[in-house]
Amino acid sequence: MVEIEIARQCILFHNFSDEDVARVLALGREETRSKGDVLVTQGTHDGKVFVVLEGMVQVQVEVGGTRQSLLYLGPGQLIGEITLVDSGPHSATVEVVQTPTRLLAFDRDELLNLCEEDARLGYLLMRNVAADLGFKMRHHNLSVV
């Protein structure tokens, strides 16, 4: 079981009580991956969501047959958050670039079920997901100048 203090590095758990963190952590599985492992693939519908606990991943998008690196995500960062919001396919491919990379892996539908069961917790979780998306957007805007 991942310690609550380590999980709190991730904005996903911002403003959560210890009990809230524990409820979400109970849905997750800890995984250790190696460089070159692909966590999610652009266009697929597997509904995987990850939190990086240690290590680094690269976010890549393929457009017109060309794959391009968008950014790197390290400890505390969320992967697959867009599919959590819109239930659509993954918008990018995410590849591990550092060994070891330790992750918390979630199933999107299990997280959504928890949000449905507990609207207060669901509101907090979705607000934090929105904040994570907002931070990534701000990062992107500053990256292109």
Added chain:
Amino acid sequence: MPIYKVSYVVPQRPNEGTILSQRTPPQVGDIVVLRERRYRVKEVIDLLPSQGAVHFLHATVEPIEEEAG
């Protein structure tokens, strides 16, 4: 314990940007290692107001290799 969520950007190299959370804030002049590459921190700004123990920072960095070359 404070958490610093940091957006690292390398000017003119948009695909080297990195987001990570760390326990101490980057400071101007620091050497940071991102994916085994060394960068010098040139600027640090608050990207958003802090929320409790969580701070949202943006750091502009430059590769050290370029300085030597």
